[in-house]
Amino acid sequence: MHDATPLIATIVGGLVLAFIFGAIAHRLRLPVLAGYLVAGVVAGPFTPGWVADAHIAQELADLGVILLMFGVGLHFSLKDLLSVKAISVPGAAVQMAVATGLGMLLGWLLDWPLAQGFVFGLALSVASTVVLLRAMEERRLLDSDRGRIAVGWLIVEDLAMVLALVLLPAIGGFLGTEKGGSSATMGALLETVAWTVGKVVVFVALMLIVGKRAIPWTLQAISASGSRELFRLAVLAIALGIAFGAAHLFDVSFELGAFFAGMMMGESKLSQRAAEETLPLRDAFAVLFFVSIGMLFNPGILLEHPWIVLAACLIIIVGKSVAAFAIVRAFGRPAKTALTIATSLAQIGEFSFILAGLGVSQGLLSEQARDVLLAAAIVSILVNPLLFAALDRWIARHDSDAPEDHPDAIAGHTVLVGYGRVGRRVFDELHAVGARTLVIESDEDAVRELRRKDIAEIVIGNAAAAPVLAEANLAGARALIVAVPDPFEGGQIVRAARALRPDLPIVARAHSVECVAHLDGLGASDVIYGEQELAHSMFEAAQPRRGSPAH
Incomplete structure (x- = not known):
């Protein structure tokens, strides 16, 4: 050697x-x-x-x-x-x-x-x-x-x-x-x-x-x-x-x-x-x-x-x-x-x-x-x-920029963590069906964009911190969606949320099978694996439509 x-x-x-x-x-x-x-x-x-x-x-x-x-x-x-x-x-x-x-x-x-x-x-x-x-x-x-x-x-x-x-x-x-x-x-x-x-x-x-x-x-x-x-x-x-x-x-x-x-x-x-x-x-x-x-x-x-x-x-x-x-x-x-x-x-x-x-x-x-x-x-x-x-x-x-209405008054809402590329799409879907949404975000530009829309409650900060999650009133929430891309950050948020409310439905995103297991082990109710969902959508799109000629 x-x-x-x-x-x-x-x-x-x-x-x-x-x-x-x-x-x-x-x-x-x-x-x-x-x-x-x-x-x-x-x-x-x-x-x-x-x-x-x-x-x-x-x-x-x-x-x-x-x-x-x-x-x-x-x-x-x-x-x-x-x-x-x-x-x-x-x-x-x-x-x-x-x-x-x-x-x-x-x-x-x-x-x-x-x-x-x-x-x-x-x-x-x-x-x-x-x-x-x-x-x-x-x-x-x-x-x-x-x-x-x-x-x-x-x-x-x-x-x-x-x-x-x-x-x-x-x-x-x-x-x-x-x-x-x-x-x-x-x-x-x-x-x-x-x-x-x-x-x-x-x-x-x-x-x-x-x-x-x-x-x-x-x-x-x-x-x-x-x-x-x-x-x-x-x-x-x-x-x-x-x-x-x-x-x-x-x-x-x-x-x-x-x-x-x-x-x-x-x-x-x-x-x-x-x-x-x-x-x-x-x-x-x-x-x-x-x-x-x-x-x-x-x-x-x-x-x-x-x-x-x-x-x-x-x-x-x-x-x-x-x-x-x-x-x-x-x-x-x-x-x-x-x-x-x-x-x-x-x-x-x-x-x-x-x-x-x-x-x-x-x-x-x-x-x-x-x-x-x-x-x-x-x-x-x-x-x-x-x-x-x-x-x-x-x-x-x-935070001096926090909304005047304290989020503790919210009930039956969905908490969305992260307003990035995926989070924006999730937010739009929630808004389209009339779901009341509270967004947790630390990026100031994203917060300003949400403020301009004036259609969501906002908590500014890192959702992995217990005081920030507490502001989102998880006790009265309908569900938590963790849309941040980093699986380790997402895991910290899932673990903290599960400790605050054991029965809360928690949906998180993942980029690999290992990330799915990681988030599932920390208490996520559902983990959306991007490649798996994409493969399923492609399979569905490739199936013959009803009424179309068979080959």
Whole structure:
């Protein structure tokens, strides 16, 4: 048997450990990403036993971030990006300035050099793409106003980090020079800024002029060949190829290049299929991202400098959040939106690590400060799901957009969970027969569409949460229809509903025989298997009509 190469060992070890500790975390009712982080600590160099290759793990994690940003770009049009520029651009700039200033203040209190305090504060100011987008996807918020603002905010931070990584050596020199040498350094700094911005502008222009036409055309041509394998390969080649080219030709980050590749591919009618083809890879590499973070963590820093770690955590979780909340509210957005953005940004991740690594290599950041940064990142990532859970409960109780008539007064109604492609059709059928319907939905655009129709009661939130289901008055409901596409999310809803009312008729949708068994085991009364229903309909359509000649 051949010895495993570092690449194979890292992939296999990372995924196996992530599965084991993720399952344990889920069993203990903790966020599964906590298990992924622990898996990374176990596989890292600071704990006994097997040690994975940290460099390879980081590169695999980078692939996960690229694919994730590509997937976001597929669902995010240029119109969406421009629609939130008025709040995302100044909001991200002010929030990053506040976090950087707080980091520099902490550095000043610790007698750090000015350059070190600046780099440390800048690293605290930028949120993790993976953590934020996973939280948004779990709550189906990416297509909502809150999701668009958060993604726009991320893009601005990404662009700022592109500049920061290029300018860091010059910035360090400027902050560390004597007064007499400042003018020359400032001139070089401005020249570097202009050159970097120019390359970013050229890249964006190429994507908008050439990519907007070439990428959908290529996808359409490959689809016409009829080969699913080639189509999947084309999607990955476009996503990774543009990300790589953007980084090496224009000094744009991999993430930003992948986002624009996805956004241009989103102009194609095949964008939904492209998203489905890349989903398994995105999920697998996202797991490796969290494992790679855990590998960087040195638990000893919590014993050596606990108060510095605590101060850094407070800047990330409290300082950034308060700044973001105040900014969003200042733009006249509701408290729900402000709290969502604030919670989304209350963590740091991949760009912080890249910046810290460059800072150490340039002599601008000490290894102690880097270890504090990594510890604070781990803590903030672990705390973030708990903050989102608290936010979900707050929204369920205090949503200012909720209808004035409380749903508890409804009786004999049908509860429909999910107003997507299938949910809309189910709703129309229910409305056609005059059935009173209550819809549970978390997507703001879908809620606005329902409000315009003014023919349904609405509960806003995640139906898997007991308080949200309680608002739907299941005790007086005639039936529950679970129309969400994700079988795991659907299973959570079925289980929660069955616990609230054992005799309630529950109808759910499934995409496979395994999903049917899964939902049936959790208490669904009827599970509609799409392929089975389609096969039955095709069989019925192929039967000779009464009165038609037999062949």
